[in-house]
Amino acid sequence: MIVVVELIFILLFDLNTVLKAAKAGLKGSLKMAAQGAKNTTKALLGAGRKTLVNTGRNTLKVGRGLVNVGAGGTKLTVSGLKNGFSRGVKTVQDLIGRIKSNLSFKKFRIRRQGRWFKLEGKLNPWVWLASGEIREVDSVKGTDDVVRNVGETGSFAAKGGDEVIEGVLIGGTDEASNLVRSLQTDQVLKNNFDDLIEEIGSSNAGDLIRNLDSIANRSQTLNNQITNLIKSTNPKKVDVLESISNSLAKGNIPEEDIIGSLSDIIKAGGEPDLIAKRTQEVLSELSNASRVADDITGVVRVNAVKNTPYDLGDGIIVKINPMDEIDALFKQGDDIVAHEVKDTMNALMDKIRDGKQIKKMVDWRTAGPNRIVEFVVESEDSWTKLFSLAKGKTIATIIGERKIPLNIGGRHFSPDDLLVLNKKMNDYFNLKGLHPKDFFALPELENLETALTAIGFK
Amino acid sequence: MVKQYLENTRFPFNLTDRVSFKNEIEKSTIASTEFVEQFENILRLRSTLKLDFDVDFIPTDVLEYAGFLFSNLTETMPSYNDIEEIKIKEVLVMNHVPNPSPKHVNWALENWLLVIASSQQIVILDYLRGYFKSNQNDFFINELLEVIEKYLFREVVSEDLDILYFIKNIAPIQAKILLSRLKGKSKSLNEEIEEVLEELYNAEY
Numbered sequence: 087m088i089v090v091v092e093l094i095f096i097l098l099f100d101l102n103t104v105l106k107a108a109k110a111g112l113k114g115s116l117k118m119a120a121q122g123a124k125n126t127t128k129a130l131l132g133a134g135r136k137t138l139v140n141t142g143r144n145t146l147k148v149g150r151g152l153v154n155v156g157a158g159g160t161k162l163t164v165s166g167l168k169n170g171f172s173r174g175v176k177t178v179q180d181l182i183g184r185i186k187s188n189l190s191f192k193k194f195r196i197r198r199q200g201r202w203f204k205l206e207g208k209l210n211p212w213v214w215l216a217s218g219e220i221r222e223v224d225s226v227k228g229t230d231d232v233v234r235n236v237g238e239t240g241s242f243a244a245k246g247g248d249e250v251i252e253g254v255l256i257g258g259t260d261e262a263s264n265l266v267r268s269l270q271t272d273q274v275l276k277n278n279f280d281d282l283i284e285e286i287g288s289s290n291a292g293d294l295i296r297n298l299d300s301i302a303n304r305s306q307t308l309n310n311q312i313t314n315l316i317k318s319t320n321p322k323k324v325d326v327l328e329s330i331s332n333s334l335a336k337g338n339i340p341e342e343d344i345i346g347s348l349s350d351i352i353k354a355g356g357e358p359d360l361i362a363k364r365t366q367e368v369l370s371e372l373s374n375a376s377r378v379a380d381d382i383t384g385v386v387r388v389n390a391v392k393n394t395p396y397d398l399g400d401g402i403i404v405k406i407n408p409m410d411e412i413d414a415l416f417k418q419g420d421d422i423v424a425h426e427v428k429d430t431m432n433a434l435m436d437k438i439r440d441g442k443q444i445k446k447m448v449d450w451r452t453a454g455p456n457r458i459v460e461f462v463v464e465s466e467d468s469w470t471k472l473f474s475l476a477k478g479k480t481i482a483t484i485i486g487e488r489k490i491p492l493n494i495g496g497r498h499f500s501p502d503d504l505l506v507l508n509k510k511m512n513d514y515f516n517l518k519g520l521h522p523k524d525f526f527a528l529p530e531l532e533n534l535e536t537a538l539t540a541i542g543f544k
Numbered sequence: 545m546v547k548q549y550l551e552n553t554r555f556p557f558n559l560t561d562r563v564s565f566k567n568e569i570e571k572s573t574i575a576s577t578e579f580v581e582q583f584e585n586i587l588r589l590r591s592t593l594k595l596d597f598d599v600d601f602i603p604t605d606v607l608e609y610a611g612f613l614f615s616n617l618t619e620t621m622p623s624y625n626d627i628e629e630i631k632i633k634e635v636l637v638m639n640h641v642p643n644p645s646p647k648h649v650n651w652a653l654e655n656w657l658l659v660i661a662s663s664q665q666i667v668i669l670d671y672l673r674g675y676f677k678s679n680q681n682d683f684f685i686n687e688l689l690e691v692i693e694k695y696l697f698r699e700v701v702s703e704d705l706d707i708l709y710f711i712k713n714i715a716p717i718q719a720k721i722l723l724s725r726l727k728g729k730s731k732s733l734n735e736e737i738e739e740v741l742e743e744l745y746n747a748e749y
Contacts (some may be wrong), residue, residue: 408709408739442736445705450672452713473609478597478659480611487666512612521640522609 106289106389192484195288223252226258233536264302268309275309278316286324294324297331304334308341310379319358320351322365328535337381339372345387347372350389360509371413376424387415390424390468398422409446413462420456423496427462431481431494434463438484439476448488459490466495467535470526472504473511482508494534507543514541566667574683583668584691586661593658599651606640610655613639617656646737661681669710675694676714685715689722696722710738720744 095292147223193208194215204217221244228240229307234255244251262270269276279298301312312330315323330348333339347368354364384399392407398417406412406424414425426443428434437443447459463469472494473480484505485492493499499507515525523529530540601608616635621627632652636644644652676685692711695701701708708726711719723737723744730737 141627266728327741349612407743426656440669442705449709449713452709474598475610478611478614478655478662480609480615481610483615483663487663489670508611508615512615515612516616516638517608521605522612523605526609 089239093418112461113501174245182492193284193289194288195256195283200295201522221245221253223251224257263299265299268302268470272309272313275313275316278313281325291493294327297328297413300331301327301334304341305345308345308348309350311345314352315348318352318361320361320365322362322369325364325369326351332376333372333379336376336386338379338382338385339375339388341386344372346389367427367501368428369434370462371427374425374462375414378414382416382418384417389413390415406450409443409450412447418458421458422456423458424450425459425460425462429464430467431463432468434461435471435474435476435481438481441477444484444490447490461485461490461492463492463494468538469534470531480508482511507538507541510541510543554630570671576681576687579672580684580687580691582664583688584694585699586665586668587691587695587700589657589661591695591698592666593654593661599711601645601647602641610634610639613641613652614656614659617652618660622687665706669706673710673713685718689715689718693722696726699728699731702726703732705733705736708733708737708740712744716744716747 104358123208138192195206195208195212197204201220202217203220205215206212207215215441223242224245225243228242229250230241232240234240234242236258237252239252241250241252242255243249252486269279282294286294298312302309312327315326320326326348330344333344334341351361351364352367354360365541371388373443375386379386385397387396387398387413390396390406391411392409393405395403396415398415400417401413402417402422404415404422406415409424412424416423424447426435426437426447445543451457451459459476476484479487482492482504491500492500492504515522516529518525518528520528528540531537597610599607601724606613613635616639617632620631620635629649632649634643636648636652641648672688689711692707694702708723711722720741723741727737727741729732
């Protein structure tokens with residue numbers, strides 16, 4: 087089934103005048119916009135004098151994700167005001183951008199009511215900016231027999247009749263998307279989803295919807311966890327959903343591990359600082375796992391825990407004891423690799439200062455052949471904490487002495503590299519003769535790459 | 545103070561940086577008795593030192609990066625015979641601890657020696673783990689275990705996961721006996737001791 091949206095009216099002419107009219111106390115007129123396109127036209131034409139000059143037709147592209155939700159997964163096209171938008175508006179995002187730059191709308195949304203949609207901007211209350219009819223067409227092929235992609239304009243044969251409709255194809259499938267089916271069957275998810283869209287703004291919802299669509303309708307447990315995440319007050323839930331979507335797309339990161347990561351965030355519920363901290367950790371862990379998944383053919387286990395045998399493929403089954411948990415476990419060539427992942431060097435510093443995990447990592451490495459352990463720090467932020475003190479030594483020395491490699495922001499340091507780096511930084515420190523707080527505030531040390539050059543590390 | 549440490553401990557090798565030290569111990573001419581002697585020296589030295597890196601008389605900013613201070617002490621006094629109070633003071637001043645008092649000097653000396661002992665222990669245990677993988681030398685193992693047993697209830701052993709795992713790996717049967725004695729008596733590692741014992745019993749050594 088294919089649907090066409092006919093855009094029949096929009097308020098996008100001489101926007102400054104509209105704004106002035108609104109500021110001049112014409113809220114009543116604007117409110118009338120919600121009552122219908124014709125009323126709005128009259129109201130604003132009457133009140134704003136030169137406010138509205140054009141109600142002609144134009145064609146708009148509507149982002150696929152934006153409309154898929156309301157349209158039940160059907161194929162959608164838009165045909166609209168042909169004349170009014172000759173000033174270069176080509177997409178809904180573009181349209182919204184223009185409106186945003188001229189008016190005080192903070193949010194936009196597209197709502198569907200039966201066969202009609204409305205584009206609305208939030209000016210307290212929501213103001214109807216445009217509306218259009220959604221129509222079904224027989225095929226994604228236009229009347230010229232050329233297949234259109236989503237977003238492309240054309241003439242289409244309306245479903246169940248001889249009528250030809252001008253419009254933009256905004257959906258190309260007859261089946262409801264995973265997300266739509268989930269929303270149709272899960273009222274709690276739908277309510278939370280609506281709240282989330284409201285929270286982030288419909289104009290920012292495209293990526294979210296795409297990510298949710300790739301996640302939805304998996305196991306019930308994952309669906310439940312996603313519902314919980316959406317419901318939570320976690321400020322980074324959109325990032326988490328994207329990260330989960332990316333991880334699942336890899337195919338070799340088990341869903342149960344991702345559920346485990348989500349559980350960790352949800353279990354941290356109640357304490358905002360704890361949620362934020364754990365969320366950032368999970369994002370780093372999933373990001374690292376996704377990167378690893380690109381480089382290997384086997385499975386990547388995320389958040390492996392002790393006493394559990396993990397099958398890494400090729401007959402390799404391994405436990406992580408005596409480590410309590412490890413953030414990534416996988417087989418790479420003949421090696422079995424364990425990654426301890428942190429989001430920043432500050433977080434790794436805390437782990438090293440505690441001391442137990444690094445010793446357990448070394449013992450795990452000793453306990454079997456071809457085992458490799460590595461620290462991964464996702465961000466360069468606070469990277470100079472590599473030289474802070476832990477039990478009398480710098481973090482770099484401790485890791486280097488234990489013969490563990492370290493990856494910071496994608497840059498790999500072997501254990502020997504770390505010891506050389508430590509020496510070079512120590513020499514630079516002595517050369518400058520500055521107090522530590524002034525030394526580590528030097529601009530050349532802020533960024534890892536410029537620092538490596540400054541201290542002469544090759 | 546320095547003299548006291550010199551009397552309490554005896555280093556067969558210089559207080560050199562870890563690379564030089566590693567080269568020394570990996571010389572094939574060194575007898576197992578020398579390893580045992582060195583290992584015992586390290587445990588003896590560590591047991592006489594306070595585990596006190598966090599102090600209120602060193603400015604926080606300086607303390608945060610004192611890893612450099614200790615490295616500079618090693619560079620200034622690469623040999624055990626080079627240790628002098630005046631040199632320690634010079635390094636403290638260079639590392640932004642002005643007018644160092646005897647308290648500052650003692651802090652620097654004790655913690656620096658602890659750093660060196662800890663690094664040397666890592667090198668020794670690492671080397672021995674590799675050595676015992678391909679050499680079953682019961683006499684050597686027993687000598688090392690005797691040293692560990694001597695310090696079993698001191699923090700240098702009872703609070704050191706490296707040594708507990710080392711025992712487990714080189715001598716699982718004797719480890720069951722030693723760790724059973726230690727069970728419940730460690731301040732921070734009782735859980736780990738229980739786990740190692742469980743692993744050893746499950747493996748039916």
